[in-house]
Amino acid sequence: MTEEMTSKERVLAALNLKEPDRVPVGSFATHVAGKIVGISVKDYATDGEKMAIGQRALFEKGGFDILFPFSHVGMIAEGWGSKVRYMDADVSPLISEYAVKSADEWKEVEPFDPEEVAGVQVLVKAIGHLKEWLDERAFVLGVMFCPMTSATHACSLSNVLKQVKRNPDLLSIGLETITESLIREAKALEEAGADGIFLAVTRATREILTRKQYEDIARKWDEKLLRKIHVPVILHVCGTDPLLDMLVDFPSVKGINWWDRGTNWSLSDAKVKFGDRTCLAGGIDQTRTILMGSPKDVEEEAKDAIEQAGKGGGFILFSGCDLPIATSLENIQAVSIAAKRYGTYPL
Ligand SMILES: [Zn+2]
Numbered sequence: 001m002t003e004e005m006t007s008k009e010r011v012l013a014a015l016n017l018k019e020p021d022r023v024p025v026g027s028f029a030t031h032v033a034g035k036i037v038g039i040s041v042k043d044y045a046t047d048g049e050k051m052a053i054g055q056r057a058l059f060e061k062g063g064f065d066i067l068f069p070f071s072h073v074g075m076i077a078e079g080w081g082s083k084v085r086y087m088d089a090d091v092s093p094l095i096s097e098y099a100v101k102s103a104d105e106w107k108e109v110e111p112f113d114p115e116e117v118a119g120v121q122v123l124v125k126a127i128g129h130l131k132e133w134l135d136e137r138a139f140v141l142g143v144m145f146c147p148m149t150s151a152t153h154a155c156s157l158s159n160v161l162k163q164v165k166r167n168p169d170l171l172s173i174g175l176e177t178i179t180e181s182l183i184r185e186a187k188a189l190e191e192a193g194a195d196g197i198f199l200a201v202t203r204a205t206r207e208i209l210t211r212k213q214y215e216d217i218a219r220k221w222d223e224k225l226l227r228k229i230h231v232p233v234i235l236h237v238c239g240t241d242p243l244l245d246m247l248v249d250f251p252s253v254k255g256i257n258w259w260d261r262g263t264n265w266s267l268s269d270a271k272v273k274f275g276d277r278t279c280l281a282g283g284i285d286q287t288r289t290i291l292m293g294s295p296k297d298v299e300e301e302a303k304d305a306i307e308q309a310g311k312g313g314g315f316i317l318f319s320g321c322d323l324p325i326a327t328s329l330e331n332i333q334a335v336s337i338a339a340k341r342y343g344t345y346p347l
Contacts, residue, residue: 007065008195011139011316015196015232015254015279019313023306023343025336026066026139027284027319028198028236028257031092032327033058033068041325042086045071045093046118048125055130059138061329063336066316067134068198069126070143075119077153079112079181090325100155103167106174109154111181114188124192131193141198141234142189147179147221148209149202154178157208164213171217179221183228196232196254199225204247205239214243226251234281238321239263244270248278255279259320260305262287267308271315280309281318284335291324295334302338311347 005013005021013020033054034044043050051069058064074084074095081099100106114120123142130140145153151174152160163171186197201222204214226233232254235247242258244265256274260267260282270280283305284290289297302317309315317335 006137007059008137008139011065011195012232014314014316015234017276017279017314019345022345023310023315023317023339024065024139025317025339026064026068026281027323027332027335028286028321029058029064029068029319029323029332030070030072031090031325032323032332035090035325036061036329036332041090041092042088045075045086046122048122049129051122051126052129052133055126056133058332059134062332064138064332066139066141066318067130068141068143069123069130071119071122073145073153075122076117076145076150076185078119079117080109080154080178082154092325095153098155098159100174101159103163103170106155106170106177109174109177111177111184114184117185120185120188124188127189127192127194139195140193141196142186142192142194142231143198144182144185144189144200146199146201146203146218147175147182147225148204148218149200150178150182151175152203161208164209164217168217175217175221179224182225186225186229190229190231194231196234197229198234198236198257199229200236200238201247202236202238204237204243206241206243207239211243211246214246219246223250226253234279236321244274248274253278255281255316257281257318257320259286261285261320267305271309275309275312275314279314279316281316282320283309283317284319286319286321286323290319290327290331290335293331295330295337298331298334299338299341302335303342306338306343306347310343313345317343
């Protein structure tokens with residue numbers, strides 16, 4: 001057996017397509033991190049120190065190697081003028097008003113200064129605390145959304161999809177402004193100490209954009225942003241028909257995460273097709289097993305994922321999308337228990 005690694009070493013080995021000591025563990029884990037330490041959704045979303053306390057619990061109690069300081073989709077869109085509503089209940093804050101209401105208004109949107117966007121500052125603070133408190137042992141992600149996804153946070157998805165067909169030139173003006181802002185955000189997160197960037201390319205899926213639409217309108221902005229990122233990137237693709245084959249070879253991308261339990265791309269298929277080019281992150285179904293199953297069920301699912309994609313390294317156990325806030329700590333712990341039990345190298 002390989003000598004025990006720190007979480008950060010373990011994740012970096014997997015991202016570099018090597019065998020770590022064991023399969024690393026993480027998740028798209030936002031408000032559930034606050035919930036397990038009794039922090040309210042609003043406090044978690046607006047206070048970087050509280051966000052870091054929640055994420056630290058995922059490392060110390062949950063056994064996660066990768067930490068995911070992030071709150072909700074609107075926290076960056078506020079920088080372009082969208083408004084967010086915080087509710088008292090255990091639900092993620094929602095965008096209550098979009099900054100851009102018609103294609104013409106893209107001309108008026110300005111790139112933001114990360115120091116003036118509260119949402120970026122929350123992440124910067126959370127990353128800083130985690131790096132300091134955990135003494136560089138955990139792998140801390142800077143979490144971002146790609147330009148096209150961000151456009152659908154500055155303007156409604158239905159409106160943006162109309163613009164894709166009717167006003168692509170005006171939409172492109174918006175995407176350029178957004179990309180400029182996101183390049184600045186990435187720099188701020190890297191300077192805060194992020195070990196990697198988790199870039200959510202959530203609209204690159206065929207039920208939202210066709211291959212041609214993604215190619216013609218969205219792709220160049222993703223590439224422009226990725227070329228400016230200097231740490232390893234894990235791409236996240238939402239949806240049921242993700243365009244994984246168009247994304248795996250992007251610059252800076254070292255890993256890819258998608259809902260393998262709910263799409264046509266199983267982990268074992270992706271391992272054959274891309275396993276020698278990018279690290280695969282998945283296996284945990286955020287919609288079923290970890291939410292509704294027992295710890296034993298979660299362990300079984302994790303074991304199956306390791307069998308599908310763990311061989312030879314280049315694999316991380318990860319949820320397919322955002323873990324529900326109601327996910328229990330016992331089920332979170334079951335993922336790292338399975339990684340130790342079934343994912344110790346050599347497999
Ligand atoms: Zn997703």
